[in-house]
Amino acid sequence: xxxxxxxxxxxxxxxxxxxxxxxxxxxxxxxxxxxxxxxxxxxxxxxxxxxxxxxxxxxxxxxxxxxxxxxxxxxxxxxxxxxxxxxxxxxxxxxxxxxxxxxxxxxxxxxxxxxxxxxxxxxxxxxxxxxxxxxxxxxxxxxxxxxxxxxxxxxxxxxxxxxxxxxxxxxxxxxxxxxxxxxxxxxxxxxxxxxxxxxxxxxxxxxxxxxxxxxxxxxxxxxxxxxxxxxxxxxxxxxxxxxxxxxxxxxxxxxxxxxxxxxxxxxxxxxxxxxxxxxxxxxxxxxxxxxxxxxxxxxxxxxxxxxxxxxxxxxxxxxxxxxxxxxxxxxxxxxxxxxxxxxxxxxxxxxxxxxxxxxxxxxxxxxxxxxxxxxxxxxxxxxxxxxxxxxxxxxxxxxxxxxxxxxxxxxxxxxxxxxxxxxxxxxxxxxxxxxxxxxxxxxxxxxxxxxxxxxxxxxxxxxxxxxxxxxxxxxxxxx
Amino acid sequence: xxxxxxxxxxxxxxxxxxxxxxxxxxxxxxxxxxxxxxxxxxxxxxxxxxxxxxxxxxxxxxxxxxxxxxxxxxxxxxxxxxxxxxxxxxxxxxxxxxxxxxxxxxxxxxxxxxxxxxxxxxxxxxxxxxxxxxxxxxxxxxxxxxxxxxxxxxxxxxxxxxxxxxxxxxxxxxxxxxxxxxxxxxxxxxxxxxxxxxxxxxxxxxxxxxxxxx
Numbered sequence: 001x002x003x004x005x006x007x008x009x010x011x012x013x014x015x016x017x018x019x020x021x022x023x024x025x026x027x028x029x030x031x032x033x034x035x036x037x038x039x040x041x042x043x044x045x046x047x048x049x050x051x052x053x054x055x056x057x058x059x060x061x062x063x064x065x066x067x068x069x070x071x072x073x074x075x076x077x078x079x080x081x082x083x084x085x086x087x088x089x090x091x092x093x094x095x096x097x098x099x100x101x102x103x104x105x106x107x108x109x110x111x112x113x114x115x116x117x118x119x120x121x122x123x124x125x126x127x128x129x130x131x132x133x134x135x136x137x138x139x140x141x142x143x144x145x146x147x148x149x150x151x152x153x154x155x156x157x158x159x160x161x162x163x164x165x166x167x168x169x170x171x172x173x174x175x176x177x178x179x180x181x182x183x184x185x186x187x188x189x190x191x192x193x194x195x196x197x198x199x200x201x202x203x204x205x206x207x208x209x210x211x212x213x214x215x216x217x218x219x220x221x222x223x224x225x226x227x228x229x230x231x232x233x234x235x236x237x238x239x240x241x242x243x244x245x246x247x248x249x250x251x252x253x254x255x256x257x258x259x260x261x262x263x264x265x266x267x268x269x270x271x272x273x274x275x276x277x278x279x280x281x282x283x284x285x286x287x288x289x290x291x292x293x294x295x296x297x298x299x300x301x302x303x304x305x306x307x308x309x310x311x312x313x314x315x316x317x318x319x320x321x322x323x324x325x326x327x328x329x330x331x332x333x334x335x336x337x338x339x340x341x342x343x344x345x346x347x348x349x350x351x352x353x354x355x356x357x358x359x360x361x362x363x364x365x366x367x368x369x370x371x372x373x374x375x376x377x378x379x380x381x382x383x384x385x386x387x388x389x390x391x392x393x394x395x396x397x398x399x400x401x402x403x404x405x406x407x408x409x410x411x412x413x414x415x416x417x418x419x420x421x422x423x424x425x426x427x428x429x430x431x432x433x434x435x436x437x438x439x440x441x442x443x444x445x446x447x448x449x450x451x452x453x454x455x456x457x458x459x460x461x462x463x464x465x466x467x468x469x470x471x472x473x474x475x476x477x478x479x
Numbered sequence: 480x481x482x483x484x485x486x487x488x489x490x491x492x493x494x495x496x497x498x499x500x501x502x503x504x505x506x507x508x509x510x511x512x513x514x515x516x517x518x519x520x521x522x523x524x525x526x527x528x529x530x531x532x533x534x535x536x537x538x539x540x541x542x543x544x545x546x547x548x549x550x551x552x553x554x555x556x557x558x559x560x561x562x563x564x565x566x567x568x569x570x571x572x573x574x575x576x577x578x579x580x581x582x583x584x585x586x587x588x589x590x591x592x593x594x595x596x597x598x599x600x601x602x603x604x605x606x607x608x609x610x611x612x613x614x615x616x617x618x619x620x621x622x623x624x625x626x627x628x629x630x631x632x633x634x635x636x637x638x639x640x641x642x643x644x645x646x647x648x649x650x651x652x653x654x655x656x657x658x659x660x661x662x663x664x665x666x667x668x669x670x671x672x673x674x675x676x677x678x679x680x681x682x683x684x685x686x687x688x689x690x691x692x693x
Contacts, residue, residue, distance in 0.1 A: 117649075151627055155618070155634065162611070162638050168645045173595045178648030193593045 002049060003057060003112065006040050010105050017097045027085040030097045034078025037104055041071045045463055055181055056115045061470035062253070063111035065319060066246045068464065069326035070107055072452060073238040076330055076445040077231055083439040084231055087341075095132050102129040103235065110243055116164045116180040119250060123243055124157045127211065130236060134228040145227035148220040153211050160207025160247075166200035167192075167254070182254055189258035197260045204251050205267050212244035212301045214271045215278040222282075225294035226346070230337020233290060237297040237333065238326040245304050245322040249475065252308060252315070256476040261311070269309030273399070275302025276406035283413035287348045289336050292417060296332070296372050299410050300325045303384060306391070306403065312477045313390040319471055321383035324456060328380055330449045331368035334442070335361055341436045343427060348417055353426035361438055362422045364446045369418045371453045373411045379456040480524050481599055487517050487524075488606045488640070492582070495613040495633065500575045502564050507629050508552045514636055515544025521643060536646075544636075552628065566622040574620050581616075582609040603644050610637030 013033050020026050043049070044059055045068070051058040059067070081100070085093045103126055110122035128150075135146045164180065170192040171185055172178035179185065189197065210217035225233045248268070255261045279299035286292040304325070307318035338361050339354060340346045355362040371378035384407070391400040460468075472479055494514045498507050519541030522533050567574065585608050594600040611634055618630030 147624070151631070154631060158631070158634050158638055162641060165638065165641045165645060168649055169595070169641075172645055172648045173593070178645045180649060195592055 002051060003108075004052075006037075006108070007105065009036055010101055014098055014101050017094055017101070023089065023093055024086065026093055026097055027082045030078045030085075030100055031082050033101050033104065034075045037071050037108075038075045041068055045467070051112075054114070056118055057109065057112045058114050059112050060114070060474060061467045062246070062249060062319070062474050063113075065323060065464070065467050065471050066242050067108060067111040068467075069242055069323040070111070070239050073234065073326050073330045073449070074104055076334075076449050077234060079441050079445040079448075080334055081231055083441045084229070084337075087436070091136065091138075096136060099129045099132050100235075103239065107239060107243060111246065114182050116167070116182060116185070116250070116254075119182075119247060120157070120161055120164055123211070123247060124154075126243060127153050127157065127240065130232065130240065133232040133235070134224055136229055136232065137227065139227070141223075142227040145220075145223040149224040152217070152220040156207045156210030156217065158207070159203050160211075163200045163203030163205075163207060166196055166203065170196035170200065182250055185254045186257060189255055189260070192258070194260065197255075197258065198263060201251070201255065201260055201264055202267070205248070205264065205271075208244050208247040208251070209268075209271055209305070212241055212248070212305075213298060214301050214305055215275040215298060218275065218278065218298045221298060222291040222294040225297065225333075226288060226290040230290070230333045230335075230340065233293065233336070234330045234333035237293070237329040241297065241301055241329075242322050242326045245301075245318070248305075248308055249315075249319070253475050265309045265311045267309075268305045269399070272302045272305030272307075272309055273402060273406075275299065275305065276403070276410070280406045280409040280413070283410055284416075286413070286417065289339065289346050289348065289351070289417070289421065290333075292414065293329075293332050293336055293372075296410070296414060297329065299407075300329075300372075303387060306399075307383075307387045310387070310390050310394060313393060314387060315475050315477050316468070316472045316479055317383050317386035317390060319468060320386065321380065324379045324383055324453065327449050327456075328368065328371045328378070328453050331364065331446055331453065332372050334446050334449075335365040335368055338436075338438050338442065339365060339421065348420060351421050351427055352424040354422045356426045358438065360443060364443070364450060366418060366422055367450050367454075368446075369414055371450065373414050374407065375411070377457050378453050380453070382457055484521055484524050485602050487521060488602050491517055491636070491640070492606050492609060495610055496575060496578060498617060498629065498633065499578045499613055500571055502571065504556055504565055504623070504625060504629075505553065507565070507626070508549050508556070511629055511632050511636075512545050512549035514633075515549070516541055518636060518639055519544055522646065525643060526647060540639075548632070552625070556625065565626050567620050568622065569620050574616055578609075578613045578616055581612045585609045585612060600644060603640055607637050607641035610634075610640060613637075 010033065013029050017026055017029050020029070044064060049059065078100070081096075085096065106122045106126040106129060110119055110126060113119040113122060131146055131150050134149055135142050167185060168178050168180050171180075171188050173193060173196070174188045174191045206217075213221040225236060228236065252261070252264065255264055275298050279295045279302060283292055283295040283299070286295065300321070304318055304321050307314040307321060310317075336346070338358075339351060342354070342357055342361070343351045345351065354365065367378075371380055374380045374384040388400060388403060391403060469479055491514055494510050494517075497510045501507065501510075519537055522537045522540065523529060526533055569577075586605050589601065589605045589608065592604060594604065614630050614633035614637055617633060618627050621627065621630070
């Protein structure tokens with residue numbers, strides 16, 4: 001069962017979505033797509049699959065681990081969407097479902113790609129497939145958010161393409177034959193001209209970090225996350241962020257033998273610290289839960305960037321954090337969407353006393369927030385702690401202290417707001433649960449994700465652990 | 480052939496300044512279309528022996544860059560009744576001067592870059608980077624949302640010029656992927672423009688500020 005089978009089934013699902021007239025049955029297709037994708041991922045993890053074009057499309061360990069995180073998130077989202085879409089009978093769900101399925105195809109292509117050109121094209125396609133989803137609510141605000149999202153990420157990705165052309169040109173100067181194959185480029189980097197390689201690195205990092213939402217390129221993030229449905233917020237902050245992280249990891253893979261890697265590290269370290277700073281500043285006075293989550297996402301991409309910036313020691317933690325962050329963000333955005341529906345508002349002044357209205361959502365949201373803030377016993381604590389440990393290990397105490405201070409500020413900001421949301425007097429805005437009652441599918445998909453975040457702290461299956469180790473080996477680090 | 484290509488590239492550069500210095504949106508769209516047409520011809524002129532795939536790339540580029548996208552933009556302008564003058568944060572004189580200064584600096588400093596073929600490659604690098612620079616000036620200094628689309632098209636054109644450097648050596652996957660994304664990107668932007676019109680009375684990014692930190 002290779003990629004073509006997967007592609008065939010997904011295209012069949014798209015066709016089915018187009019043909020089926022009943023909007024009630026259509027969400028079922030999305031659920032099937034999510035489940036089928038999960039089975040496919042299990043199959044990939046347990047078997048050696050051969051790929052027809054290994055120079056272009058092939059799952060290596062790095063792609064596998066990122067795709068596993070995405071698939072777990074997507075499975076939960078597709079189950080959630082089954083009931084979510086029923087809440088909006090007037091909207092029509094054809095475009096929604098098709099965009100989601102296109103997103104899964106393009107994300108898989110990006111994870112598989114062994115060629116910078118294909119990686120670039122599929123990342124861009126994955127981004128564009130999300131645009132109609134942000135616009136799903138069709139309000140004045142969602143238009144503005146979509147516009148900013150499209151324009152800024154498109155510019156970012158165009159700049160990244162310039163970087164790719166430059167590295168291709170540098171490769172052409174070395175071998176007289178251009179290539180964008182990641183492994184081939186990696187072998188050539190030591191021979192390449194430093195100027196071209198440096199420019200290329202700068203453009204690639206600028207491009208992909210604007211896609212990832214690292215500060216100071218994060219301005220689209222609070223708007224897009226704030227206005228998109230919670231479901232799509234999860235897809236953006238889990239799926240798209242991990243894709244961008246994959247792109248940055250691939251650049252690391254290419255640059256790892258050369259001296260330019262120092263510039264790469266320093267740039268990402270700087271961007272990471274700036275992201276933590278912006279997140280700490282803006283999260284404390286936030287009065288909108290979804291925008292708060294967006295800044296929490298800025299924090300996490302900042303942490304990933306810092307881990308990449310540490311260099312060899314931080315790579316394992318960077319991959320681990322990307323993986324965990326994908327899953328944790330799902331819980332947060334899904335439960336925030338529920339809260340918004342219960343209180344008919346996402347402003348904190350309208351929301352309080354969630355615990356008295358819906359205890360189960362309150363518990364899920366609270367544990368999601370704790371997980372997202374990186375407190376034990378959730379698995380993000382492990383990766384954040386690893387990063388801190390490595391910061392101390394490379395004897396950059398100043399950065400380590402800065403890192404901890406920012407994290408404490410962010411933690412306090414998030415927790416203060418969460419306590420206000422969860423406890424306290426029941427707000428007058430709270431509708432009765434008869435208007436909106438979180439269904440079994442919705443709650444179970446959230447619990448599934450939070451359990452995953454919890455379980456991974458104590459136990460990671462040997463299979464996944466081996467893949468993780470192999471992925472860091474691919475980046476030139478043996479653990 | 481090289482002589483013709485370098486002359487064409489200089490026209491491309493001049494067109495950039497046309498966009499920078501004029502105020503009429505329809506004129507901008509026409510200039511971008513002309514730029515697209517010129518860039519579409521170049522793939523045929525570059526190789527020593529023309530193959531089918533060069534012609535295909537060229538036809539695709541001309542179709543989309545010079546015909547479909549400009550038509551689409553013109554339609555949008557007509558349909559949503561955008562005021563035909565653009566508004567700037569900085570004056571036209573200022574932006575032209577800024578563009579000229581930037582271009583000069585790029586022409587001076589790009590000589591320091593190592594090139595595979597010093598005689599032919601230098602124009603591509605210089606004009607590509609200065610087009611990208613001017614694209615950023617357009618995007619940053621203009622207020623109308625449609626000017627951002629034009630700036631984005633300029634940016635893509637600049638990157639395409641750089642892409643000509645390696646087009647002979649790297650299989651054409653890149654050019655097509657690039658083109659494909661361009662189409663879809665502009666398409667979605669265009670749809671958005673239409674909806675923005677329905678919600679706001681004019682396409683003006685100064686109105687796109689209800690989402691921000693208080």
